[in-house]
Amino acid sequence: MALWSGRFEEGVDESAQDFGASLGIDRRMYRQDIAGSIAHAKMLAQQKIIRDEDGRAICQGLKDIEDKIDSGQFVWDEADEDIHMAIESELTREIGEAGGRLHTGRSRNDQVACDLRLYAKELLSRLMEGNCRLRETLLEAARKDLGAVLPGYTHLQHAQPVLFSHHLLAYFWMLARDHSRLARAFEAADANPLGAAALAGTSYPLDRGLTSELLGFSSTMPNSLDAVSDRDYLLDLEYACSVSMMHLSRLCEEIILWSSGEFGFVTLSDGFSTGSSIMPQKKNPDFAELTRGKTGRVVGSLVGLLVTMKGLPLAYNKDLQECKEGAFDAADTLLGCMSCVEGMVRTWKTHPQRMLEQARKGFGAATDVADYLVKKGLPFRRAHEVVGELVLYCERKGVELGELSLEEFRGFSPLFEQDVTKGLDPVGVANARTTYGGTALSSVKLQLQEARQVLARDAVPPGRP
Ligand code: ARG
Numbered sequence: 001m002a003l004w005s006g007r008f009e010e011g012v013d014e015s016a017q018d019f020g021a022s023l024g025i026d027r028r029m030y031r032q033d034i035a036g037s038i039a040h041a042k043m044l045a046q047q048k049i050i051r052d053e054d055g056r057a058i059c060q061g062l063k064d065i066e067d068k069i070d071s072g073q074f075v076w077d078e079a080d081e082d083i084h085m086a087i088e089s090e091l092t093r094e095i096g097e098a099g100g101r102l103h104t105g106r107s108r109n110d111q112v113a114c115d116l117r118l119y120a121k122e123l124l125s126r127l128m129e130g131n132c133r134l135r136e137t138l139l140e141a142a143r144k145d146l147g148a149v150l151p152g153y154t155h156l157q158h159a160q161p162v163l164f165s166h167h168l169l170a171y172f173w174m175l176a177r178d179h180s181r182l183a184r185a186f187e188a189a190d191a192n193p194l195g196a197a198a199l200a201g202t203s204y205p206l207d208r209g210l211t212s213e214l215l216g217f218s219s220t221m222p223n224s225l226d227a228v229s230d231r232d233y234l235l236d237l238e239y240a241c242s243v244s245m246m247h248l249s250r251l252c253e254e255i256i257l258w259s260s261g262e263f264g265f266v267t268l269s270d271g272f273s274t275g276s277s278i279m280p281q282k283k284n285p286d287f288a289e290l291t292r293g294k295t296g297r298v299v300g301s302l303v304g305l306l307v308t309m310k311g312l313p314l315a316y317n318k319d320l321q322e323c324k325e326g327a328f329d330a331a332d333t334l335l336g337c338m339s340c341v342e343g344m345v346r347t348w349k350t351h352p353q354r355m356l357e358q359a360r361k362g363f364g365a366a367t368d369v370a371d372y373l374v375k376k377g378l379p380f381r382r383a384h385e386v387v388g389e390l391v392l393y394c395e396r397k398g399v400e401l402g403e404l405s406l407e408e409f410r411g412f413s414p415l416f417e418q419d420v421t422k423g424l425d426p427v428g429v430a431n432a433r434t435t436y437g438g439t440a441l442s443s444v445k446l447q448l449q450e451a452r453q454v455l456a457r458d459a460v461p462p463g464r465p
Pocket of ligand 1: 322
């Protein structure tokens with residue numbers, strides 16, 4: 001019998017019961033449900049709304065249920081609609097009438113909102129940890145190959161040589177912004193809806209500040225209608241997850257390219273590759289592809305929830321039950337992907353020699369040759385044209401700029417002197433870009449230091465000094 005069955009004459013249709021149930025999805029919030037109920041019971045006792053001994057019996061009964069679930073001894077009854085019903089029914093079975101007093105001044109509407117906020121905070125903390133771990137690994141990889149130079153690309157065509165570390169650090173900063181987005185979602189979740197009851201508050205003298213304090217919420221939601229129907233923090237979570245997945249997907253796309261025969265910049269470890277069932281020679285970057293592929297699902301959860309929310313009148317509507325699955329899936333997926341990408345980067349073998357070989361191709365020094373002429377007094381537009389002609393000449397001849405003689409250079413401009421050939425090496429070209437945020441070794445070393453500081457700051461969990 002459902003806990004709400006009083007006004008019904010007949011039981012709910014079995015298929016409708018299954019259709020409406022969310023226990024399979026929300027039972028993972030049992031710790032949060034129990035924590036919320038314990039806080040509520042303590043507050044009810046403190047406010048003399050229930051007797052102290054009932055409050056104590058409820059809290060003890062709930063802790064026993066938590067132990068049973070933790071140890072796998074709890075028997076889940078699929079007839080219980082959701083986690084709130086499952087725990088409350090068991091409590092009443094175990095401690096009798098006192099259990100029936102727990103729900104005084106509370107509704108499942110504020111209960112589920114409270115559980116979800118606590119659970120979102122938990123998920124977001126784990127996501128922030130995973131984000132820091134991955135960034136630590138990226139920093140380590142950048143430090144390890146400091147000095148390696150590869151072609152930098154625009155339009156996937158060789159553009160100018162860059163340090164491999166600089167390239168990896170670009171992902172560090174994307175992930176640093178992801179961390180702030182996750183932290184903002186955490187802040188959005190960090191407000192207490194409990195005490196809103198079904199929608200309008202309650203006539204019992206609840207102390208909402210006390211439940212906020214007991215549950216570690218940093219504020220109490222000021223409007224009961226908003227408290228039960230707001231899911232913005234899940235949208236924030238899903239948005240943060242979507243953007244982070246998009247970043248991982250871009251990195252994975254590069255890993256897939258870099259590990260191809262054509263690029264050959266990295267070799268993935270056996271532990272993070274798979275083979276083919278027909279082609280014995282194959283070693284595939286499946287996990288990078290899978291991460292790229294899973295991005296669609298996470299973005300889908302964000303769009304899904306936006307659409308679910310857009311038509312909802314105040315206050316609680318059962319549609320809100322649908323908001324959990326996508327949010328949990330988005331968080332689980334990002335967590336899994338971050339850990340897999342971390343493993344790929346930690347265990348890959350890089351090939352700096354091959355990177356350099358490629359960096360020597362494709363006229364990556366052309367801008368520097370133009371700048372050389374500018375330094376000798378030629379206007380940049382004219383210099384651009386001269387070097388363009390030089391490149392065309394090289395392409396026809398099938399050589400790189402570095403293979404030309406001084407005479408050939410001078411055939412295009414008398415301003416060229418012997419020293420022009422010195423500035424053509426990709427390492428020198430990269431190291432000349434000493435602007436703040438540029439790719440020169442000196443700038444990248446500074447960047448590494450800054451990244452370390454940012455990571456040390458982010459590694460402190462929210463709520464701690
Ligand atoms: N299982 C429900 C949910 O997840 C709990 C709240 C149900 N409230 C109600 N009035 N039907 O949203």
